[in-house]
Amino acid sequence: MSAAPQKAKAGAEKIAVTVSAVVPLNDLVTRFEFKRTDGAEFPPFSAGAHTVVEMQDGDRTRLNPYSLMSDPADRSIYAISVRRDDQGRGGSLFMHQKVKVGDAMTLTYPVNLFSLDLRAKKHVFFAGGIGITPFKAMIAQLEQSNGNWELHYACRTPALGTYADELTNAYPNKVHVYYDDQNQVIPLEDLLDGQPLGTHVYVCGPTGMIDWVHATAAAHGWPSENVHSEEFLAPQPGKPFEVRLCQSDITIQVGEHESLLEAMERCGVDAPFLCRGGACGQCETDVVEAEGDFVHRDHWLDDEDHASGKKIMPCVSRFVGKTLVLDR
Amino acid sequence: MTIQFNNETFRDDYSFRNSDWAIKRFPFPFHEDSYMYSVNMEQHRGGPEGSVYEKRFDVDEHYLSEMQDRAIVLAEDPLRCQSLPHMTLAGWDTLELIMVSKSEDYPELFELHRDGNRWRWVNKPMKIDHTFTFLDETTLPCGPLEYITRQTQGDFAVLDQRDEMLWMDAGMVTTQADWSLDFDIGMNFFEWHAPVPLAHEMGIFKRALKFLLNVQQGAPARRLNWTMTVNPLLDTSPENYHKWGIQKTTLTPENIGAKQHLRVELQTFFRLPRSNALLFPIRCYLIAFQDIVTVPKWGRRLHRVVRDLPEELATYKGFIANRPVMLDYLSQYDDGLPTSPGVWPDLETEPPLAK
Amino acid sequence: MSKFQFPESIASRPVYGTLEPRPGKAHLMIADAEGAEAILELASQDAALMAKTHIIYIPKGTDFSEKLRALKPAQFYEGPSYDASVQRIQKVLGDAHMGLQVYLAGTEGLMGQAMNEAVSAGIPASAIQTEHRGSVARRMQCVHCKGITEDVVTDPFVCSHCGLNLFVRDHYSRRLAAFQGVCIDAEDPGNVPEPVELYK
Known part of the structure; x- marks a missing residue:
């Protein structure tokens, strides 16, 4: 048709933001909150969406995806939680060491590759470590629509249990936390057994955990459509x-x-x-x-x-x- | 400009007419002298001033009459608007997108006042002034999708996105090119397109699906589709085909210029933010052959496209039987001169008819 | 009885497979008429399967019931018609848990309707196994009056509700468990071709 031909730029649309809060949560994880620089409201988003954060690190531009973990109903801020990776490529270290309140940054519009299946009769979440972030937004969204959910969250130690206390206090009957240092393990087989038809499970965490949930569910006769996962891979270094x-x-x-x-x-x-x-x-x-x-x-x-x-x-x-x- | 809304019908006495303004801005779908399927997507971010591409949801002189026609269809057959239970949030997304867009794009016609979830919507042409609570269905007279699409031209399919697939799980469909929402609701992208010939083999739907799955928030897309309709009948539904099908046999060399219409769909695609569903508005524009040929370039080109269209497509689009009489008429407006590339009328630069 | 090979068709037309045992601690098999043969073959592949299986069977005048009963399924129900069995099917699905394996065998009408129940209960269509056996009759919806005509074996056919002459399309709705029937003489009233047996 070519009514007004415009070539699409790579990546999602961008939003200019100002860092409004930097909140260290524990030794490894810090929350970053953003306001729009133009003072307007953020676009609404669906729980499970991520944004790509553009970091100006000297003359190098870093682009890292992070799950939006703020309440989707709150259009005044977007928030992400970043785990420091000392062996990583430097994006998380940049966020932890360089980013201060008042800094100007750029986010992309939300993109959702890990959305809730809204047909589900029940949502069961499995989180490992920093994999808790998309579930923060999913829980907020489901609470507003009286959704049926429960969370099973594995952390290394209570001190590294990002949002574990906050979630447990808010939803004592729905949140179950398992600490590695106390030899607690998610009883996956028991949990998969006995869920009503129409239950969907979601897993976000280390590769091993994602594979474990997929394999165990398949062995218990779960259809693959009812098991959702998201894992962002960081590019690995290699020979030039x-x-x-x-x-x-x-x-x-x-x-x-x-x-x-x-x-x-x-x-x-x-x-x-x-x-x-x-x-x-x-x-x-x-x-x-x-x-x-x-x-x-x-x-x-x-x-x-x-x-x-x-x-x-x-x-x-x-x-x-x-x-x-x-x-x- | 202020829009003068027509008082016209799309049934019975068919008093529908396009003004000169509407003819010049008609979304003529052929950018060259032949037609074949293509994914032909482009961004939906405005267009030339006054064109149908300029606004997110185009409002034109047919607005009130089209809404009247939709009300008649829904009164006769409420199954034309349906939403599977999990699509209510996508319905609110649709309502929000349309109310925000129309109030920003046509402030003289529509107003939206928001105080938290307390919203006041003013639709001046339809004389509606309604205050409701966003995300609370009990504060609307019907579901959010039905509420807003009773006030917006064009059909609407609302597609859920799951498992790398799009699912037609809700819609408002009263101006369709012969497909049934009631039958197709719940189908996936390949299933509801199943009856379309050739395009599957060409890989068109695979490519289109891949594109649509990646339409992102803030970056809507659009394309055109077209078919032919005898009489300016908006509701060419399968449900009523046993009533309107006979009209296809009423064309004569004398009446074809007034009766035969080119039917163009401006299809747009919006990622819905709260539900992650995809909104697929299908806006129907009708134009009589006698009005198309007032634009010399369009008259020449339409003749060549109709003449050279593969038989399967002419059959699928439902005009194979009428093609000879259409060509007799259109050939009068084709003098063989070359046409300029692109869809625009180019009235100032294209030569007048030389025969 | 040999299986009928449906001609290749459009993307909305269901494609049936061959039942095979799948992992899971509960199994629901719903079949009519010659669909029993598919269940007998399935049972022969896994000796442990039947102890975890509930069979719901509608004989439609065939005599496979005793053979199915002899498989010693955990539960066996013989229903006089699909309609008479629907409430039981809904109850079984309502009580079931994730991991339930559903196997459907027999006519298209039976499989389509039972699949619709299973999908409504929360099992994705692609996870439900089907195997066609027996009659190739179709369940048709009249797109005009919405009425369903069961066991259609000719094209065109007369809508059992509104009386219009309808041609048989391959376009299929899982939600309605029916193919689409469209008026054949709308553009030439009264010109209705002689009905021809389907697939002939």
Whole structure:
């Protein structure tokens, strides 16, 4: 139709914000609250949504996704909780060490890859560690609509139990916390057994926990549609490699500590993305030519795609070898 | 500009007419002299001033009469508006999106005053001034989706998003191109498109689905679709096909210019923020052949498109039997001159008819 | 009886498979007529299955009941018609827990209606197994009057409610458990072709 052709920019729409509160919760986790710089209300969001936080770290732009954990009904703030990762790529350290109240930052509009199934007769949440954040928003949303939910939350120690006390106090009959240092384990098999038809379970936490919930549920005859999970992968460092981008007609170098997507962006290529964590599928890129091995780390492509050598998700996956040419 | 609302009918005596203003802003769907399916999506962020693309929800001279026609359809068949139980939140999302958009885009026609969840909605053309509590169904006369779409032109499908799929789980459908919400409700994207020929094999729906799953909040999209309708009948429903189907046989060389209408759907797509559902408004615009051919470029092009359309598509769009009489008429307005690219009328630059 | 191979069709038309045992501590099997054969074959694949199984069976004039009973399912119910069995099916689903495996076998009408109950109870359609056996008759909805005509075997057919002559489409609604019937002579009243047996 071309009524007014406008090329979509990569990523979701952006919102200029000011840091309104920095609240350390324990040794590892700090909450950051944001107000809109223009004073307006934030867009409403659905529980489970994330925002991509743009960090200006010197001349480097970092883009990290974090679950929105504030109450979706409160349009005056957006809040995220960030776990410090001393071995990570530096985004969480930047948030913890550099970000102060009053700083100007940029968030994207909410994107939801982990939404509630509103048909569910009951919602059962399994959280591990910082995986509690999306459930904070889900609980707030379900409380407003009288939803039927319960939370099972595994933490390392009471001192690191982010929001554990707050949630337990607010919903003593619905929140169950399990502490590793007291040898408490989520009784998953018992919990999966006996749930009414139409129950949906949601899991957010370490990879091992997500796999455990999926596998146990499948073994108990649960349909895969009733088991939801979200895991953002952080790109892992790896050997530098060279990539030819044939549409853009340039050859770029991917450094040890940057992702292929980040390298493309650094070189001015407007590559599509949403989650930057291997989950949403937006950055899927066709491989034109490859001589070497792919290091696929995404959750988007299936095994067949991975084996085909015809596609790559540049947000988390890498390449080791002689030649890589991409259709970008 | 102030819109002068027509008093007209889309049934019985068919007094529907397009003004010169409406003809010039008609969303002509063919950007070149031929047509084939494509995903043809673009961002829905305004368009040229006065065009149907300018506002998020276009309001035109047919507004009041279309709402009157919708009320008649719903009185006869309440199943045209349905919402599965889990879609109520998406209904509120829809109400919020439309009320906010219309009050911002047409402040002289619509007002929204919000004090927390206490909302006052003023629809001046329809003489509605209603105060209600947002997210409380008991404060509206009907469900939120039905309430707001009784006041908004176009059909509405509300699509739930689950398991990397879209599900038609709610809608208001009274101006449809021959599909039934009552039959299709609950279907997934591929199922409700199942009767469409060729496009599945072409991979159109796979690509369209991938695009739509990724339509994000704050970044709506749009595309056009089209078909043909004899008489300006908005409610070409399967439910009533046994009543209106016969009208397709009434075309003659004498009446075709007035009776045969090109029917264009402006389809838009909005991510709904609270429910994460996708709102799919399908706005129907009708134009008589005799009005299209007043734009020389459109007359030339429509003839070529109708002439060269594959048989399966002409059958699916329901005009295979009428194609010969349509071509006899349209060929009078095709002098063989080239046409300028794009959909716009280009009245100043395109030559007048040379025959 | 050999299984009927439905011709390839549009995306909304259900595709049936072959029942296979799945993990789970409770199993619900609903079948009519020759659907019993699919259950007999299923039972032969897993000796432990029947002790965890509730069978709801509508014979429709066939004589498979004794063979099914001989499988010694945990519960067995023989119903005179689907309609007579619906309340029982709803009660069983209402009491069931996640992990219940549902197996449907027999005619399209039976499978479609029972699937609708299971989906309403909270089991996704894709997790419900189906196997077609027996009659290829269709359950049709008249798109005009909304009435359902059961066991349609010809195209076109006459709507048992409003009397319109309808042609048989492959467009299928899971929610209605019915195919769509549309007036065949709307554009040429009275011109109704001779009915032809389906799939002939």
